[in-house]
Amino acid sequence: MKRTATIAMGVVVGLAAMWWAGACESSGDADAEAYAAANAARGGTMYDNWVVTTGLATPAGNHPLWASRPDTTSNTRTGLDTWRCKECHGWDYRGVDGAYGDGSHRTGFPGILNTTMTHREVFDLLKNPASTTPNGHAFGAAGLSDAELWNLTRFVFEGPLDTSAFINAAGDYLGDVARGQALFTGGVRGALSCESCHGADGLTPPPGAPAGWTDFPGFIANDNPREFQHKVRFGQPGAPAMPANFANGISIQETADLGAFVQTLPES
Numbered sequence: 001m002k003r004t005a006t007i008a009m010g011v012v013v014g015l016a017a018m019w020w021a022g023a024c025e026s027s028g029d030a031d032a033e034a035y036a037a038a039n040a041a042r043g044g045t046m047y048d049n050w051v052v053t054t055g056l057a058t059p060a061g062n063h064p065l066w067a068s069r070p071d072t073t074s075n076t077r078t079g080l081d082t083w084r085c086k087e088c089h090g091w092d093y094r095g096v097d098g099a100y101g102d103g104s105h106r107t108g109f110p111g112i113l114n115t116t117m118t119h120r121e122v123f124d125l126l127k128n129p130a131s132t133t134p135n136g137h138a139f140g141a142a143g144l145s146d147a148e149l150w151n152l153t154r155f156v157f158e159g160p161l162d163t164s165a166f167i168n169a170a171g172d173y174l175g176d177v178a179r180g181q182a183l184f185t186g187g188v189r190g191a192l193s194c195e196s197c198h199g200a201d202g203l204t205p206p207p208g209a210p211a212g213w214t215d216f217p218g219f220i221a222n223d224n225p226r227e228f229q230h231k232v233r234f235g236q237p238g239a240p241a242m243p244a245n246f247a248n249g250i251s252i253q254e255t256a257d258l259g260a261f262v263q264t265l266p267e268s
């Protein structure tokens, strides 16, 4: 009797071990499949403003991590701004080590460039609250589906560039103006040209822009060159007609050339 029970136990333990191994394997496979199906370009517009991209409601109050920013005096924003990835991690993805290291956007939070976390760790960090995952971002409770969280996760690994490779410390694009003009007027890799919506000098309000719109390409490229490269690569939240050239395979050189040309355009 005793002996039988021991053998039965052994079988149960063995079956449980097999089930566990199988479950682990299939959850790894499921992660790989979800990652492969994710849209990093959409994740890039969500990094800019996920509320506008998804149409979800703006969560109440400030982002739960906002109160713990190392510098609570420089950046006094509240509400939706505190929920935007770019507000804590920057347009250069380098947080306090980049352009948001000083000025009115400084939070003291670090960047995400070249993270050493795994896909699953980033997914869990974005989804879960800080009560279950250290620094958990609570975007699951804010309404983001798992598919949208995978879009963001894939962006984290494939979207961010080291902008210092093509924008110098003074904010100048290190590209070729003539080649950039050809991209502006001819389109990047077959996409609709910038000129067709923004005009040859960038001062034509694009279709759907509200009256009094002043975020002209020449203005953004000079005022905030690191923001400009993000808009060129991922498009503008809420303006789906503007191409996400990341999805078209825009190269770093093409991004640099386009930026160098657009910095020569009038700002207003």
Ligand code: HEC
Pocket: 046, 047, 050, 063, 064, 065, 066, 082, 083, 084, 085, 086, 087, 088, 089, 109, 110, 111, 112, 114, 115, 116, 117, 122, 125, 126, 135, 137, 139, 152, 156
């Ligand atoms: C309110 C500020 C805030 C917002 C908004 C925010 N984060 Fe974070 N993020 C943090 C903090 C704090 C950490 C932890 C930093 C640390 O390890 O000290 C972090 C860490 C990360 C990391 C891990 C980086 C690493 O390798 O350690 C990733 C990836 C990340 N965030 C992505 C995002 C994405 C994507 C979004 C938008 C969907 C976002 N974050 C929005 C504050 C923020």
Ligand code: HEC
Pocket: 184, 188, 192, 193, 194, 195, 196, 197, 198, 206, 207, 208, 209, 210, 213, 215, 216, 217, 220, 221, 228, 231, 232, 236, 239, 241, 242, 243, 262
């Ligand atoms: C199909 C039309 C279209 C094309 C093509 C297009 N854009 Fe746009 N762009 C828009 C619209 C629409 C907006 C948003 C207007 C608004 O805020 O309502 C916009 C916004 C912008 C902004 C402002 C972002 C901000 O910070 O508010 C910049 C910069 C910009 N576009 C640059 C470019 C460049 C450079 C190209 C070419 C690589 C380009 N656009 C191609 C339609 C287009």
